[in-house]
Amino acid sequence: MLEVSLVHYIILSALLFCIGLCCVMVSRNLLRIFMGIELMLNAVNINLAAFAYFCDGMVLGGQVFILFVMAISVCEMAIGLVIVVALSRHSENIDVNSQDVLEDKQ
Amino acid sequence: MGILNFLIFAFLFCLILISALGVVAARSISVSLVCMMVCFLGVSGVFFSLGADFAGASQIILYGVSVAILMSFAIMLVSKKDDRVLGVSFSWRSLIGGICCFGILMILFFTMSDGGRGLPAVLKKSIHPEAFSSTFKTASELFSSYILPFEVLSLILLIILLGAAVIAGKERR
Numbered sequence: 001m002l003e004v005s006l007v008h009y010i011i012l013s014a015l016l017f018c019i020g021l022c023c024v025m026v027s028r029n030l031l032r033i034f035m036g037i038e039l040m041l042n043a044v045n046i047n048l049a050a051f052a053y054f055c056d057g058m059v060l061g062g063q064v065f066i067l068f069v070m071a072i073s074v075c076e077m078a079i080g081l082v083i084v085v086a087l088s089r090h091s092e093n094i095d096v097n098s099q100d101v102l103e104d105k106q
Numbered sequence: 107m108g109i110l111n112f113l114i115f116a117f118l119f120c121l122i123l124i125s126a127l128g129v130v131a132a133r134s135i136s137v138s139l140v141c142m143m144v145c146f147l148g149v150s151g152v153f154f155s156l157g158a159d160f161a162g163a164s165q166i167i168l169y170g171v172s173v174a175i176l177m178s179f180a181i182m183l184v185s186k187k188d189d190r191v192l193g194v195s196f197s198w199r200s201l202i203g204g205i206c207c208f209g210i211l212m213i214l215f216f217t218m219s220d221g222g223r224g225l226p227a228v229l230k231k232s233i234h235p236e237a238f239s240s241t242f243k244t245a246s247e248l249f250s251s252y253i254l255p256f257e258v259l260s261l262i263l264l265i266i267l268l269g270a271a272v273i274a275g276k277e278r279r
Contacts, residue, residue, distance in 0.1 A: 007229040025203030
């Protein structure tokens with residue numbers, strides 16, 4: 001039993017994904033929501049690395065796609081943080097419940 | 107050797123999950139930033155143990171350092187004194203969110219066990235002992251089979267750079 005197999009990494013990835021999802025759904029702070037998104041993307045990357053290692057040791061498509069996911073998620077992070085900073089100029093806080101400038105007020 | 111692998115994996119498992127829980131549960135946003143950095147470094151350790159050297163190094167550089175610096179600047183620019191009230195509290199929102207996450211976790215475990223019939227054989231493969239360095243192979247894959255996504259990615263980076271500059275610098279009247 002003391003042998004690390006693929007299912008251990010998948011369990012780790014599933015738990016990390018659900019913690020990240022919980023962070024996104026529960027938190028009201030925009031910055032913490034971004035942290036949750038990053039946790040979820042890291043869980044996906046663990047899955048890609050584990051399947052690349054255990055299933056196709058010679059092809060390594062999974063490891064290449066880790067790099068793509070990383071680059072895209074850093075881009076998303078940069079744009080998101082810029083939007084948060086721009087939003088904080090217009091309103092007094094970054095509570096997601098109080099952001100209603102796009103709401104249709106009749 | 108199997109025991110050592112297992113101990114390293116158990117250490118990384120606990121480190122990643124505890125620090126990820128710290129991101130969710132910390133009262134102060136700075137504490138959760140530090141927890142996030144620790145979690146990213148743990149994930150890079152997982153990459154190293156899976157033979158993905160280059161991905162682990164990029165994980166340290168990109169996530170462990172640059173995303174953390176970006177995030178800390180955003181915290182300094184945005185945070186106010188009363189942001190502590192935005193932490194996790196007991197409310198309908200937290201309850202429903204927690205129930206949804208638990209349900210999705212159960213669905214994932216159910217799927218993993220092949221609908222309750224036990225683990226498929228592919229999931230029981232254990233680590234083959236010869237560790238290999240994959241940087242050379244990753245690079246040759248990246249510049250032969252995946253050259254088009256790589257170039258598209260550079261275009262995306264350029265667009266993101268311009269877009270971030272435009273959005274951030276718009277406050278001029």
